[in-house]
Amino acid sequence: MPIEIIGKIFELAITGSSAGLSMRRAIEETCLCLYNIAGVCRGWRAAVLAQTSLWNLIPIICYRGRHRTFITMRSAALAIERAECSNMRLAADLGLFRPAGSPVLEQLFRIKPRIHYVNLRTSGYFNLEEVLNPIIEIAGTDAITELSLCFEPSAVFMSERPDSYVLFGHNMDSQLPLFELSLGSVKVLRLKNVIFRAPNASLGILRELRLQDIMFDNSIALMETLKPLSTASRLERLDFIKIEVNDVNSHTPIPDISILLPNLRTLNIEDMSYEATHTVLCSWINIDSDKQNQCNILEQAIQPHGHSTLVIRTEGNDIESRALHELLHRLPSLTRVQIHTTSLSLALCSALTQHPDPADLATGFPQFSQIYLNSESIHNIHEWQDSFVQMLSSHPLEEVILGGALRVLASEAFNVTGSWLQNGTVKIRSHAAFFVCSSQAHIRQDIVPTTIHTGSSDVRAVNRQLSPEQAQHRGSRGPGELRTINPLAVLDLHQRPPFH
Numbered sequence: 001m002p003i004e005i006i007g008k009i010f011e012l013a014i015t016g017s018s019a020g021l022s023m024r025r026a027i028e029e030t031c032l033c034l035y036n037i038a039g040v041c042r043g044w045r046a047a048v049l050a051q052t053s054l055w056n057l058i059p060i061i062c063y064r065g066r067h068r069t070f071i072t073m074r075s076a077a078l079a080i081e082r083a084e085c086s087n088m089r090l091a092a093d094l095g096l097f098r099p100a101g102s103p104v105l106e107q108l109f110r111i112k113p114r115i116h117y118v119n120l121r122t123s124g125y126f127n128l129e130e131v132l133n134p135i136i137e138i139a140g141t142d143a144i145t146e147l148s149l150c151f152e153p154s155a156v157f158m159s160e161r162p163d164s165y166v167l168f169g170h171n172m173d174s175q176l177p178l179f180e181l182s183l184g185s186v187k188v189l190r191l192k193n194v195i196f197r198a199p200n201a202s203l204g205i206l207r208e209l210r211l212q213d214i215m216f217d218n219s220i221a222l223m224e225t226l227k228p229l230s231t232a233s234r235l236e237r238l239d240f241i242k243i244e245v246n247d248v249n250s251h252t253p254i255p256d257i258s259i260l261l262p263n264l265r266t267l268n269i270e271d272m273s274y275e276a277t278h279t280v281l282c283s284w285i286n287i288d289s290d291k292q293n294q295c296n297i298l299e300q301a302i303q304p305h306g307h308s309t310l311v312i313r314t315e316g317n318d319i320e321s322r323a324l325h326e327l328l329h330r331l332p333s334l335t336r337v338q339i340h341t342t343s344l345s346l347a348l349c350s351a352l353t354q355h356p357d358p359a360d361l362a363t364g365f366p367q368f369s370q371i372y373l374n375s376e377s378i379h380n381i382h383e384w385q386d387s388f389v390q391m392l393s394s395h396p397l398e399e400v401i402l403g404g405a406l407r408v409l410a411s412e413a414f415n416v417t418g419s420w421l422q423n424g425t426v427k428i429r430s431h432a433a434f435f436v437c438s439s440q441a442h443i444r445q446d447i448v449p450t451t452i453h454t455g456s457s458d459v460r461a462v463n464r465q466l467s468p469e470q471a472q473h474r475g476s477r478g479p480g481e482l483r484t485i486n487p488l489a490v491l492d493l494h495q496r497p498p499f500h
Contacts, residue, residue: 005076006044007051010037014054023121023150024093027059031075054337055082058115059102060092076104080113089117092131095123096154103133108138115139117146123154128194129168133175141181150192152281164214165194183228196225203232210239218247219279229259238266270313304370311334328352332364338372346384348373353387354394368395374403 012031036046048054058079081275118135122128128149151165169177180201190210222245266313269277310331354365392400
């Protein structure tokens with residue numbers, strides 16, 4: 001087999017070794033996998049050395065022991081030497097280490113490789129820019145396409161709530177223009193506990209932005225961070241995760257910033273305080289104005305973006321049925337809804353149902369092709385099965401995904417899932433290990449899912465016919481006896497990659 005093909009196989013193996021791991025573990029596993037492959041035999045070592053793309057990760061990890069600090073400078077230097085200036089990725093977990101003047105930076109300055117991926121994590125309030133600015137100078141202002149910056153303060157700096165890292169604060173404004181210029185080539189930007197300051201940046205090709213674990217002094221500081229988004233016309237995904245505003249009583253007027261995101265496909269707001277959510281979505285609305293006016297302005301703000309998926313996480317609280325139904329009226333372009341709640345209820349079914357009354361028909365209501373209901377439990381469905389079926393019947397569904405532990409207490413409830421599987425018009429997936437799928441009394445044995453991939457991210461469940469012999473081989477159960485599939489399928493549509 002040619003060395004080039006062997007090298008490509010190794011590249012796939014090394015890439016898969018770090019999937020789903022934290023930043024430090026991902027760096028360690030990537031390097032360990034590479035070195036293990038190179039040490040198998042001479043042929044494999046030759047293939048590893050010939051494939052320069054296998055060495056494009058520059059790993060810098062600071063290990064602090066009781067008596068000394070160890071930095072992976074040798075591994076970083078080896079990668080720089082063997083990658084031969086191909087598109088490189090810098091991943092640095094620095095802790096409290098200050099890398100200014102380190103041999104690795106000097107080596108990078110000497111050969112000036114193309115660095116397109118930068119992932120920096122620090123624990124001190126002083127050294128993020130010390131790495132970032134030299135890397136920008138080395139790589140060039142048009143090279144970096146993916147940038148991740150993370151601040152996780154050391155116990156030395158810990159207080160009741162440590163301040164977020166203000167990028168290019170501490171009288172470093174003179175270095176800000178170079179950083180703003182480099183953002184013109186960035187397609188993916190992730191900031192964790194780092195306040196973004198780049199008022200003059202152009203984000204014309206930015207595709208994804210994630211802001212996570214950030215405490216802003218007030219709403220004005222939050223809006224100043226979002227100001228560059230007015231240039232992000234190609235942004236497709238925007239994540240706000242655990243964003244808070246400290247001064248909730250500030251009466252300072254929020255600047256009027258026009259942000260239009262015509263290509264936005266996903267807006268994820270998770271564990272975000274009311275004040276921060278209000279600032280992002282409704283910053284131009286007077287909080288004391290009448291409720292109907294607020295709803296109308298919010299509708300004008302969100303409808304032009306053509307949302308297709310609505311994701312709701314309730315964090316243990318019940319969903320207010322009337323409020324959800326009213327919200328759906330204002331988003332008629334939705335085709336998919338995903339709701340994560342403690343338990344499914346009659347009120348939730350009612351909120352998702354398109355009623356034939358004039359109000360629903362006149363104002364418009366989403367026509368869902370996919371409904372994903374994820375809950376810890378679905379209790380006593382036999383008490384409201386008619387409403388459940390009515391909700392499903394009111395939409396042109398192609399797929400129903402049920403996540404949770406379905407508890408059925410009466411045999412007459414089985415036809416809720418059974419009739420729909422028999423019909424063949426809806427695919428039903430189960431998200432949990434113990435989902436009561438059906439009863440022998442209501443589902444024929446000759447209809448089973450074609451393929452069941454446990455743990456797969458792409459699960460297909462469509463009907464096919466079994467021969468009588470195959471059906472008999474699968475065993476039989478008496479009328480009214482539960483048949484559980486453990487699991488029918490395990491699927492998580494909302495897995496986010498670890499912060500890298």
